[in-house]
Amino acid sequence: MQEYTDKIRQIARRLLEEGTVDMVIGFRKGSMPIMNEPCMVRRPQDVDQLVWDSNCGINLANYLTDRKEKIGVVAKGCDSRNIVTHIIENKIDRDQLHIIGVPCGAMIDKRKIASLVEGEITDVTETEAGKVIVKGEGFEKSFDKAEVLQENCAICIHRNPVVHDEMVAEPVEEQTDVDRYADIREIEAMSDAERKAFFDDLYKECIRCYACRNACPLCYCPTCFVDESRPQWVGKGQNENDIRTFHFLRAYHCAGRCTDCGACERACPVGIKVRMLTKKLEKDCKELFDWEAGISLENRPPLDAYRPNDPDEFIK
Amino acid sequence: MGIEPGRLHFSWISSAESTKFVKVATEVTQAVKELGPNRHFVKEKVKVA
Numbered sequence: 214m215q216e217y218t219d220k221i222r223q224i225a226r227r228l229l230e231e232g233t234v235d236m237v238i239g240f241r242k243g244s245m246p247i248m249n250e251p252c253m254v255r256r257p258q259d260v261d262q263l264v265w266d267s268n269c270g271i272n273l274a275n276y277l278t279d280r281k282e283k284i285g286v287v288a289k290g291c292d293s294r295n296i297v298t299h300i301i302e303n304k305i306d307r308d309q310l311h312i313i314g315v316p317c318g319a320m321i322d323k324r325k326i327a328s329l330v331e332g333e334i335t336d337v338t339e340t341e342a343g344k345v346i347v348k349g350e351g352f353e354k355s356f357d358k359a360e361v362l363q364e365n366c367a368i369c370i371h372r373n374p375v376v377h378d379e380m381v382a383e384p385v386e387e388q389t390d391v392d393r394y395a396d397i398r399e400i401e402a403m404s405d406a407e408r409k410a411f412f413d414d415l416y417k418e419c420i421r422c423y424a425c426r427n428a429c430p431l432c433y434c435p436t437c438f439v440d441e442s443r444p445q446w447v448g449k450g451q452n453e454n455d456i457r458t459f460h461f462l463r464a465y466h467c468a469g470r471c472t473d474c475g476a477c478e479r480a481c482p483v484g485i486k487v488r489m490l491t492k493k494l495e496k497d498c499k500e501l502f503d504w505e506a507g508i509s510l511e512n513r514p515p516l517d518a519y520r521p522n523d524p525d526e527f528i529k
Numbered sequence: 530m531g532i533e534p535g536r537l538h539f540s541w542i543s544s545a546e547s548t549k550f551v552k553v554a555t556e557v558t559q560a561v562k563e564l565g566p567n568r569h570f571v572k573e574k575v576k577v578a
């Protein structure tokens with residue numbers, strides 16, 4: 214990982230010194246372990262803040278929306294796909310961007326790690342051999358990185374950036390033998406009542422903090438439907454119907470656009486698996502329209518294209 | 530996910546297809562009437578003392 218970090222700093226320094234970009238967006242160490250935070254570097258002397266490791270799960274495309282300056286952006290596979298989506302949706306111009314592509318080695322799941330140890334974690338490091346060493350008060354434990362991956366990373370098939378201006382390393386091998394939708398098929402097989410119960414249970418702890426929405430690069434509307442008060446589309450409290458409505462609509466607004474980057478799930482303070490909703494839509498887009506979001510700048514997404522041969526049996 | 534089966538209908542009707550509109554509207558109302566009053570997505574009235 215140190216090689217990646219060094220290379221990112223080197224590229225960022227060059228871009229800022231040459232004036233190719235006005236700022237570079239990357240990651241720096243957070244104040245807590247496993248919690249890297251986005252970082253905007255504007256001066257060459259500040260590039261040493263930038264880091265890369267397996268805690269860079271936040272989606273940096275989220276910080277590009279409607280920006281006017283020239284930006285160097287560090288992008289792993291999913292960030293690059295959300296950058297493509299941003300370009301397609303005119304939220305940023307391709308010419309404004311210098312994309313620093315990072316072949317991704319998958320991110321680790323802070324919640325999974327916290328559940329495997331007792332007590333407060335004070336430090337998490339990785340070894341070259343693929344081990345994650347977790348230290349805390351009175352304990353030190355070592356895990357295989359594969360055991361503690363973020364769920365979306367474990368099933369990711371686009372680890373390499375789909376667009377980039379330069380890369381920090383050679384591409385990594387893509388996973389080909391993963392079953393992306395085993396959990397979704399289980400939900401599909403449920404009866405209506407079971408499914409309702411499943412989803413009611415899924416988001417019963419939701420506190421409507423909207424961290425999932427705020428972390429998502431797709432959610433850039435100036436006023437989100439949940440915040441609108443004239444008309445008020447959905448109640449703002451903890452009523453189960455309002456919680457349900459929020460989740461359905463949030464997911465549907467991401468249909469055909471979600472890259473399964475996992476930023477939403479990572480941000481949720483109570484650990485709700487909100488990807489269970491977006492992943493179903495992702496699966497449908499794949500099966501019905503052979504569509505994966507953010508793969509190319511040429512194709513229009515299914516929801517803004519008209520095709521006479523669309524599968525539409527549900528429309529009478 | 531919580532919407533009762535049979536309560537949600539989709540249709541594509543051109544502004545020139547008035548007869549289709551009537552037909553679909555009748556069918557939808559009939560289907561929904563048969564289901565009876567909505568049971569999901571209903572908010573209880575808040576009780577105020």
Ligand code: SF4
Nearest residue numbers: 429471473474475477
């Ligand atoms: S809905 Fe979640 S997984 Fe999908 S793009 Fe947004 S943050 Fe990423």
Ligand code: SF4
Nearest residue numbers: 419420422423425481
């Ligand atoms: S981040 Fe979690 S608790 Fe907050 S609104 Fe989203 S699902 Fe609910």
